[in-house]
Amino acid sequence: MRDSARIEYVLRFGDGALVLAQRLCAWVAHAPVMEEDVAVANVSLDLFGQARMWLSYAGELEGAGRDEDRLAFHRDAREFHNVLLVERPNGDFADTTVRGYFYDLWASLALSELAGSHDERIAAIAQKSRKENAYHLRRSQDWIVRLGDGTQESHARVTRAVDELWRYTGELFIGDDVDAVAVGDGFGFAPEALREPWLERVRATFAQATLDVPPDTWMQRGGKQGVHTEDLGYLLAEMQVLPRSMPEAVW
Amino acid sequence: MYTSISDGIEGAPDGGDARERAFDERLDRALKIEPPDWMPDAYRKTLTRQISQHAHSEIVGMLPEGNWITRAPSLQRKVILLAKVQDEAGHGLYLYGAAESLGTSRDELVLALLSGKAKYSSIFNYPTLTWADVGAIGWLVDGAAIINQIPITRCSYGPYARAMVRICKEESFHQRQGFDIMWTLAHGTAEQHAMAQDALDRWWWPSVMMFGPPDSESTHNVQSLRWKIKLFTNDELRTKFIDQTVPQAEQLGLAIPDPDLRWNDETKHYDIGPIDWDEFYRVIGGNGPCNKDRLQARVDAWEDGAWVREAAAEHARKHGSDAA
Ligand SMILES: [Fe+2]
Ligand SMILES: [Fe+2]
Numbered sequence: 360m361r362d363s364a365r366i367e368y369v370l371r372f373g374d375g376a377l378v379l380a381q382r383l384c385a386w387v388a389h390a391p392v393m394e395e396d397v398a399v400a401n402v403s404l405d406l407f408g409q410a411r412m413w414l415s416y417a418g419e420l421e422g423a424g425r426d427e428d429r430l431a432f433h434r435d436a437r438e439f440h441n442v443l444l445v446e447r448p449n450g451d452f453a454d455t456t457v458r459g460y461f462y463d464l465w466a467s468l469a470l471s472e473l474a475g476s477h478d479e480r481i482a483a484i485a486q487k488s489r490k491e492n493a494y495h496l497r498r499s500q501d502w503i504v505r506l507g508d509g510t511q512e513s514h515a516r517v518t519r520a521v522d523e524l525w526r527y528t529g530e531l532f533i534g535d536d537v538d539a540v541a542v543g544d545g546f547g548f549a550p551e552a553l554r555e556p557w558l559e560r561v562r563a564t565f566a567q568a569t570l571d572v573p574p575d576t577w578m579q580r581g582g583k584q585g586v587h588t589e590d591l592g593y594l595l596a597e598m599q600v601l602p603r604s605m606p607e608a609v610w
Numbered sequence: 611m612y613t614s615i616s617d618g619i620e621g622a623p624d625g626g627d628a629r630e631r632a633f634d635e636r637l638d639r640a641l642k643i644e645p646p647d648w649m650p651d652a653y654r655k656t657l658t659r660q661i662s663q664h665a666h667s668e669i670v671g672m673l674p675e676g677n678w679i680t681r682a683p684s685l686q687r688k689v690i691l692l693a694k695v696q697d698e699a700g701h702g703l704y705l706y707g708a709a710e711s712l713g714t715s716r717d718e719l720v721l722a723l724l725s726g727k728a729k730y731s732s733i734f735n736y737p738t739l740t741w742a743d744v745g746a747i748g749w750l751v752d753g754a755a756i757i758n759q760i761p762i763t764r765c766s767y768g769p770y771a772r773a774m775v776r777i778c779k780e781e782s783f784h785q786r787q788g789f790d791i792m793w794t795l796a797h798g799t800a801e802q803h804a805m806a807q808d809a810l811d812r813w814w815w816p817s818v819m820m821f822g823p824p825d826s827e828s829t830h831n832v833q834s835l836r837w838k839i840k841l842f843t844n845d846e847l848r849t850k851f852i853d854q855t856v857p858q859a860e861q862l863g864l865a866i867p868d869p870d871l872r873w874n875d876e877t878k879h880y881d882i883g884p885i886d887w888d889e890f891y892r893v894i895g896g897n898g899p900c901n902k903d904r905l906q907a908r909v910d911a912w913e914d915g916a917w918v919r920e921a922a923a924e925h926a927r928k929h930g931s932d933a934a
Contacts, residue, residue, distance in 0.1 A: 381680065384679045384680060384688070384692055385679070385680050387672065387676055387679060387692065387695055387696065387699075388669075388672035388673050388676035388695065388699075388907070388911070389676075389907065389910070389911045389914075390911065390915065391911070391914065391915025391916075391918035391919060392915060392918070392919060393669065393699055393702060393703055393706075394703070395915075395918075396672070396696070396699040397696055397699050397700060397703070400692055400693070400695065400696035400699070401696070403692060404689055404692055404693060404696070407685060407688060407689050407692070408689065410685070411685050411689075414685075427685055428684045428685055428686075431685055432683075432684075451914070452914075452915065452918045504925070505921055505922050505925040506918070506921050506925075508925055508928065508929075509920070509921025509922065509924045509925045510917065510920050510921045510924045512917045512920070512921070513917055513918070513920070513921030513924075516917065597680050597681060598680060598681065600681055601681060601682075601683035601741055602683050602684070605799065605801060605802070607799060608683075608798055608799050608801070608802055609794065609798060610683040610684045610687055610741075610794060610798075
């Protein structure tokens with residue numbers, strides 16, 4: 360149990376980065392300005408890089424010979440442990456920006472915690488990812504402010520995106536048995552502890568962006584345990600099509 | 611990547627005054643022309659067209675390969691492809707910058723593309739149907755682009771030449787990753803090998819056509835050569851490409867789809883079969899398999915992004931800083 364908890368814990372971070380990276384890479388060549396094609400590609404590249412480190416480590420912990428690609432391309436949706444937030448569709452630029460901002464802000468807190476993990480590999484991956492994340496957060500936060508405090512239309516769009524995505528933010532702060540093992544064994548943190556610092560930052564940024572923080576609502580959950588929204592299946596079907604259709608091929 | 615879409619020269623030559631003699635002298639001494647320097651109107655217009663066509667090609671060129679980013683078959687391949695397509699966006703940006711230095715704004719140039727008035731390299735009007743097409747594009751299309759672009763690093767217009775130095779370094783990485791994809795497929799399963807051969811079959815002739823019409827039909831080569839914004843003729847570059855690529859196909863164990871292809875011991879070049887110039891002109895004329903889709907994708911990105919650009923501009927106006 361303790362080993363499998365650690366594997367699942369690592370997969371949660373890896374799958375979160377992987378699924379968000381996969382979402383973001385679909386923007387490249389279609390962004391609102393060419394500079395954003397470059398920027399969104401940067402973020403996506405960083406997240407794929409982080410995902411590869413997490414998945415490789417999960418594969419090593421498991422010791423069953425599964426490498427990053429085996430884990431990325433040959434698992435079904437029920438075996439993915441990312442939070443629901445990252446699998447939400449790209450929508451328009453406001454949806455993507457809000458999703459990214461909520462995740463980046465949480466990741467900045469989570470990675471700071473993990474940087475002090477007693478598991479050296481987790482700590483090392485978190486330390487490297489943290490530097491990249493600081494840039495992602497600066498960028499997404501900046502866009503929240505520009506869109507919120509931009510035109511009437513951008514304000515309306517970003518408000519709608521916040522209202523839509525808010526219910527996927529709660530899961531970031533809900534711990535379960537796996538988190539309990541992580542805390543007990545000193546390789547992870549208690550998610551609940553990040554909620555207040557996260558909310559505080561959201562309030563500050565939203566104030567600057569002239570946006571309202573939505574009222575309390577029911578928070579969707581299940582992603583960490585492998586119970587996802589319907590969208591993840593399509594994301595995986597697209598991402599996994601080649602290795603699944605030619606399982607004996609090397610690419 | 612720039613390819614000779616059409617070598618049209620804009621306007622009539624200017625009169626032979628002192629400024630023009632100074633300009634000619636700079637060309638003769640292989641000195642660079644820089645943005646503040648006087649230059650003939652026709653030189654400015656021709657270069658603006660050439661550089662902006664090149665920039666459009668980089669940006670439209672992101673689409674066929676971008677089509678496979680979400681489906682790349684390994685994480686390593688995915689990040690390489692993503693980085694490559696990102697590079698192409700960077701190339702577009704440097705090139706629009708170089709074109710802007712001649713006095714036309716990027717938005718104006720982009721709108722000319724979106725209205726269908728400006729051209730881009732016709733090769734991107736072909737579809738990427740399998741993963742092997744991503745390999746074929748890197749190997750052949752970026753390979754052709756390098757051959758086209760290396761001479762431009764020595765062209766007479768400073769900003770264009772300098773942009774090209776930076777771009778060429780990245781293009782050779784693009785070419786290698788494409789060849790590497792082809793190598794892996796060609797040495798993979800029978801199905802993968804067939805996929806690689808099929809991609810070569812479809813991309814070979816369009817790649818050969820990337821260098822533009824034959825010299826016999828390209829009447830404007832002369833002026834561009836004189837101005838040193840073109841340093842070799844279309845046919846010279848095409849020959850170079852074929853000579854370089856045929857041995858690479860042999861290394862891959864793939865067959866080039868040209869029954870007339872053979873080494874000519876007299877010319878020390880490969881002879882090739884007839885090029886289907888009707889196809890070339892048909893695709894340039896708007897009837898390639900993807901012309902409509904490529905342009906629509908750019909129009910959609912522009913229109914869907916309008917509210918974002920307006921928001922950034924409005925926010926900057928309110929807070930007195932720069933827009934996006
Ligand atoms: Fe390029
Ligand atoms: Fe390239």
